Amino acid sequence: MWSKGKNPYFDLTRLMDFHLGSMHSLSNMSANRPDKSQEKRKVESKEIVIKQSEIFKIDNKKLDNQLKEVFKNRRTSWAFNCNMTKEKLGILLKRAIGITEEDVFGNLKRAYPTAGLMFSINFYIYLSNFGDESIDRKIFKYNPDREELEEVNSLKKGEIDEICSMTKIGEYSFEASNCLFFFTTNFSDLFSRYGQLSYRLSLLETGHACENIQIAASLMGINSVPLGGFYDEKVRELIKSNQEYCLYILALG
Ligand SMILES: Cc1cc2nc3c(=O)[nH]c(=O)nc-3n(C[C@H](O)[C@H](O)[C@H](O)COP(=O)(O)O)c2cc1C
DSSP states (O other): OOOSSOOGGGOHHHHHHHHHHTOOOTTTOOOOOOOOOOHHHHHHHHTOOOOOTTTTOOOOHHHHHHHHHHHHTOOBOOOOOOOOOHHHHHHHHHHHSSEEEEOTTSOEEESSOOGGGOOOOEEEEEEOSSSOTTTTTEEEEEETTTTEEEEEEEOOTTGGGGGSHHHHTSSOOSTTOSEEEEEEEOSHHHHHHHTTHHHHHHHHHHHHHHHHHHHHHHHTTOOEEEESOOOHHHHHHHHTOSSOEEEEEEEEO
């Protein structure tokens, strides 16, 4: 039924209030470690009553091994060893999040799926340890359609470690990494079309893009760490954008 007045589903302030309330800062959380306890999962597995053994009897070993190879090395690892070259970075950008085809309507499609073909997620990339002062310790905004990197900021030594508790007050560091992807959105591009649903769509699209990059990186022998816990305002300061909010980070190296 049509209602008079403003429809709350299309009230962007509601979405922004929720997002701002979920932000992580130095004052609201300490350094968190992964929960190593597998107890809850063990209890759940006892409740499975029907085992579909037919499904897991695999004859197509070739296909099985191909897929096994792709996923078995996808691990989170802070053991950065500066394994990336500029060429590997180029391949990663082109193949994991770049253009894959132009459809019959002239739309450019990318390697990751996108809600409503709107490509609402932006990529900011911090680069370091390439032995090239024109890119090292700098943050760029990446445009996959034009394959262009636009410089947005230049960081001081150690500054990148200020973005999360694990590096600011924990025992880890990004100093030996090569690259940090900041996945951002302005929320408003998707909002006019999808209302409150755009919040979910933004997070889902980010996850798709990040997963593509992590899997591609692992195939190239590059270690990576996805980060959901980072200091939102510090990241916004580093990417120098008042309009965009970072949803996820992936560190590589
Ligand atoms: C949404 C999300 C947020 C994460 N945030 C962090 C993080 O802030 N710091 C971190 O060290 N790892 C983070 N991780 C990585 C997990 O710790 C890691 O995936 C988990 O320990 C399982 O290890 P695996 O990725 O090697 O399978 C995150 C993973 C996901 C999916």
